[in-house]
Amino acid sequence: xxxxxxxxxxxxxxxxxxxxxxxxxxxxxxxxxxxxxxxxxxxxxxxxxxxxxxxxxxxxxxxxxxxxxxxxxxxxxxxxxxxxxxxxxxxxxxxxxxxxxxxxxxxxxxxxxxxxxxxxxxxxxxxxxxxxxxxxx
Amino acid sequence: xxxxxxxxxxxxxxxxxxxxxxxxxxxxxxxxxxxxxxxxxxxxxxxxxxxxxxxxxxxxxxxxxxxxxxxxxxxxxxxxxxxxxxxxxxxxxxxxxxxxxxxxxxxxxxxxxxxxxxxxxxxxxxxxxxxxxxxxxxxxxxxxxxxxxxxxxxxxxxxxxxxxxxxxxxxxxxxxxxxxxxxxx
Numbered sequence: 001x002x003x004x005x006x007x008x009x010x011x012x013x014x015x016x017x018x019x020x021x022x023x024x025x026x027x028x029x030x031x032x033x034x035x036x037x038x039x040x041x042x043x044x045x046x047x048x049x050x051x052x053x054x055x056x057x058x059x060x061x062x063x064x065x066x067x068x069x070x071x072x073x074x075x076x077x078x079x080x081x082x083x084x085x086x087x088x089x090x091x092x093x094x095x096x097x098x099x100x101x102x103x104x105x106x107x108x109x110x111x112x113x114x115x116x117x118x119x120x121x122x123x124x125x126x127x128x129x130x131x132x133x134x135x136x137x
Numbered sequence: 138x139x140x141x142x143x144x145x146x147x148x149x150x151x152x153x154x155x156x157x158x159x160x161x162x163x164x165x166x167x168x169x170x171x172x173x174x175x176x177x178x179x180x181x182x183x184x185x186x187x188x189x190x191x192x193x194x195x196x197x198x199x200x201x202x203x204x205x206x207x208x209x210x211x212x213x214x215x216x217x218x219x220x221x222x223x224x225x226x227x228x229x230x231x232x233x234x235x236x237x238x239x240x241x242x243x244x245x246x247x248x249x250x251x252x253x254x255x256x257x258x259x260x261x262x263x264x265x266x267x268x269x270x271x272x273x274x275x276x277x278x279x280x281x282x283x284x285x286x287x288x289x290x291x292x293x294x295x296x297x298x299x300x301x302x303x304x305x306x307x308x309x310x311x312x313x314x315x316x317x318x319x320x321x322x
Contacts, residue, residue: 003202009160010206011213012153018214019141020150024224024246029234032307032314035227038147043288045151046158050293053159064165072162075291075298076281082298085279086287086305092272093306094313095265097247099284100170100277103270104204108211111247113257113266120270122181125174127271128278129189135279 017105025097032094080136092124142220158289166199169286171277173200222246238322250322265321272309280305 020042021027031039056062057070064070075082093099096117098106103121106114128135158168175190176197184191215222226243234242239250249256256262277283280302282291288306291299 003199005164006161006166006199006202007206007209009157009164010203010208011210012206013157013203014207014210014212015214015218016145016150016153016157016210017207018211019145019218020147021144021224021246022150023211024226025248025251026224026226026230026234026243026246028310029314029318030226030230032310033227033230033233035230035233041147042151042154043284045148046154046289047292049152049155050158050289051295053155053162054294057162062163064163066165068165070162072167072290072294074294075287075296075302077298079301082280082301083305083308085276085281086302087276087309087312088272088305089276089280089283089302090306090309090311091313091317092269092274092276092309093284094310094318096269096273097251098273100174100273101207101283101285103273104170104207105211106247108208108213109215109246110212111252112254113252116257116263116266117270117273120267121171121274121277122174122177122270123267124271124274124276125171125278126178126183126187126190126274128275129175129178129183129187132189 013101014105014108017102018109023098023102023105023109028094028097076137078137084136092121142218144225154289155293158285158293161203164199167286168290169200169282170204171274171283171286172197173204174274175278176201237319276309 017023027039030036054072057072060069100121103114103118161168176194179190179192179194222245224243224246231242239248251265257266287299287302
């Protein structure tokens with residue numbers, strides 16, 4: 001039962017990804033062509049409100065429902081890791097028109113071919129884990 | 138009900154995404170979808186070959202449940218909340234896509250030239266889907282996050298690594314959109 005809240009939040013995630021057309025390949029293409037404010041508005045407004053959340057967590061004004069402090073672990077530094085990994089991700093994002101969240105949501109829309117993309121993404125994660133020590137970070 | 142069934146504006150969607158992130162932290166977890174890909178590898182037994190995947194994946198169960206909810210939410214939206222799958226993209230975008238060989242842009246969520254079953258069953262079509270996925274998965278884990286973990290959480294938390302990653306996302310995305318996509322179709 002402790003998992004049902006994550007399922008419900010996930011449903012909200014799937015609905016908002018769908019209704020705001022974030023799952024649309026065309027919206028991603030349009031974003032990278034700078035032909036619409038839509039995606040920038042979504043990410044920008046989420047980040048601005050997210051900053052307020054992070055401030056409340058950091059100042060311990062909001063704790064978890066169990067009363068624990070919320071600690072957001074820092075991301076790993078490293079120019080190569082973040083830049084090269086980011087570029088590779090961006091190439092795939094613009095080709096698939098979907099980042100990992102929307103990929104899963106598209107299953108719910110009955111898109112069979114997205115399973116190939118998800119298989120590829122899992123394979124990609126496996127290849128990263130396999131060659132991690134040979135890559136610059 | 139019309140408020141729900143029409144496409145949602147950015148100023149509705151962005152705040153809801155922020156609320157989703159807030160709730161996941163409030164529930165004692167975090168917001169990041171691409172780490173599930175590593176969990177899949179661990180469940181599939183990748184830990185037998187690569188130590189990196191030797192993790193107790195059960196601690197990430199909540200995230201798998203979140204993803205299952207996302208799939209369910211997509212199903213609910215497609216079945217009951219969306220009278221039309223048309224996407225009202227910029228007419229210039231439609232023209233630009235027609236010029237590179239993608240027709241009927243915006244008539245549905247996805248272009249048939251990439252996602253139709255017929256395309257998937259061709260070698261080229263299958264490879265495009267597969268390679269796109271590999272780049273997303275490899276890149277996200279190398280960078281340590283995807284759009285959720287870096288662009289939303291990391292930028293919200295004023296993380297320099299996330300800013301660098303997001304710059305990378307855009308370099309890659311712009312190269313694909315402006316230079317590579319026109320060559321593919």
